[in-house]
Amino acid sequence: MNPPLVGKVGASHPHPDGHAPLCLANAQLVLTDQVLTGRIIVQAGVVTDILEGDDVPPGAIDCRGDYVLPGLIELHTDNLERHIEPRPEVNWPHLPALVAHDAELASTGITTVFDALRVGSIHNNKARYKAYARDLATELLAARDAGYFRISHFLHLRAETCSDTLLEEMAEFGPEDRVGIVSLMDHTPGQRQFRDLHALKTYVAKKRGLSDADFDEHVANLKRLQRLYGAKHQAGAVAEANRYGATLASHDDTTAEQVETSQKLGAHFAEFPTTYEAALACRASGLAVMMGAPNIIRGMSHSGNVSAMELAKEGLLDIVSSDYVPSALLLSAFRLSDVWNDLPRAVSCVTANPAMAVGLTDRGRLALGLRGDVLRVTLAGDAPLIRGVWSQGHRVS
Numbered sequence: 137m138n139p140p141l142v143g144k145v146g147a148s149h150p151h152p153d154g155h156a157p158l159c160l161a162n163a164q165l166v167l168t169d170q171v172l173t174g175r176i177i178v179q180a181g182v183v184t185d186i187l188e189g190d191d192v193p194p195g196a197i198d199c200r201g202d203y204v205l206p207g208l209i210e211l212h213t214d215n216l217e218r219h220i221e222p223r224p225e226v227n228w229p230h231l232p233a234l235v236a237h238d239a240e241l242a243s244t245g246i247t248t249v250f251d252a253l254r255v256g257s258i259h260n261n262k263a264r265y266k267a268y269a270r271d272l273a274t275e276l277l278a279a280r281d282a283g284y285f286r287i288s289h290f291l292h293l294r295a296e297t298c299s300d301t302l303l304e305e306m307a308e309f310g311p312e313d314r315v316g317i318v319s320l321m322d323h324t325p326g327q328r329q330f331r332d333l334h335a336l337k338t339y340v341a342k343k344r345g346l347s348d349a350d351f352d353e354h355v356a357n358l359k360r361l362q363r364l365y366g367a368k369h370q371a372g373a374v375a376e377a378n379r380y381g382a383t384l385a386s387h388d389d390t391t392a393e394q395v396e397t398s399q400k401l402g403a404h405f406a407e408f409p410t411t412y413e414a415a416l417a418c419r420a421s422g423l424a425v426m427m428g429a430p431n432i433i434r435g436m437s438h439s440g441n442v443s444a445m446e447l448a449k450e451g452l453l454d455i456v457s458s459d460y461v462p463s464a465l466l467l468s469a470f471r472l473s474d475v476w477n478d479l480p481r482a483v484s485c486v487t488a489n490p491a492m493a494v495g496l497t498d499r500g501r502l503a504l505g506l507r508g509d510v511l512r513v514t515l516a517g518d519a520p521l522i523r524g525v526w527s528q529g530h531r532v533s
């Protein structure tokens with residue numbers, strides 16, 4: 137049973153580490169079904185009071201009518217890669233990269249992140265997709281256990297079925313890693329995300345500095361890998377996800393048939409379906425639809441696929457992911473709110489809905505007994521600006 141949204145729980149008690157309770161008062165609290173003028177109190181890391189009214193008790197922070205939202209939940213960020221390899225072939229020391237990535241996300245209002253790491257590498261390839269996930273995951277989990285992060289981190293393994301080494305890389309992970317998400321990816325050129333080969337060439341050749349001949353060789357090699365391993369890797373990745381206890385996600389589904397397959401394999405949500413047809417099929421199959429925030433902000437996909445805003449207008453959008461621009465997540469929620477004229481619904485796409493998709497029941501809403509992950513947001517024109525971010529009641533940005 138869900139806890140009540142508004143009220144008070146238990147008696148006031150000091151934080152075990154001596155941290156004073158957090159009280160954000162005179163705020164517009166964005167609940168799941170309404171925006172309420174009131175105050176929220178976090179003690180010992182959890183929300184203990186949500187009270188209506190504009191009064192500001194002694195010791196409280198006067199939010200002066202700013203919005204207070206649940207901390208944002210990001211299921212698929214590629215942002216870590218940018219810190220690990222800031223330029224092609226420039227490998228940054230991992231711990232400083234991890235900590236900088238964590239601080240960047242905190243500054244954008246993200247308080248829970250699933251860091252996407254690719255598993256599945258390619259031998260003898262010019263695009264240089266080498267194995268890195270296991271080592272980086274070990275370092276990430278050690279940093280998390282050491283308390284170096286401001287926000288809550290989980291692993292998301294992006295399983296590239298079109299690769300040489302998927303299953304051997306996945307075998308190196310287990311239930312003890314608490315992998316949160318496994319997404320099934322097939323980036324074979326000429327289909328799904330890269331139906332448009334020209335878009336692929338712009339993306340890969342530029343990023344990896346490939347000549348025309350190198351690019352053609354890369355494409356031929358990927359097609360060969362799909363023929364050799366596609367089906368075996370897909371089945372193997374699903375088995376590994378089940379072994380870890382991870383939530384399964386599909387990726388770049390393009391046809392209703394692909395969505396049906398994803399559902400049969402046990403996917404809970406669909407990352408970036410590339411067509412209206414696929415998004416509609418997700419709705420019919422009970423898969424939540426996740427789209428990229430940059431797509432919402434730009435009004436189009438960088439790969440030439442369906443517009444996320446068009447899906448939103450059709451009621452076919454459930455979850456937004458910042459993908460490769462962390463700060464896009466909050467902005468996209470306010471853009472969606474403009475379209476829907478419904479801020480709670482828009483904010484749910486970056487909080488409650490992603491939490492539900494991965495089974496996180498302790499966060500994603502401003503509600504009694506849940507984690508005190510909150511952010512204070514003001515509007516500068518139509519741009520949301522972050523005034524403060526708290527994780528379990530501790531200020532992290």
Ligand SMILES: [Fe+2]
Binds near residue numbers: 323329387388
């Ligand atoms: Fe993709």
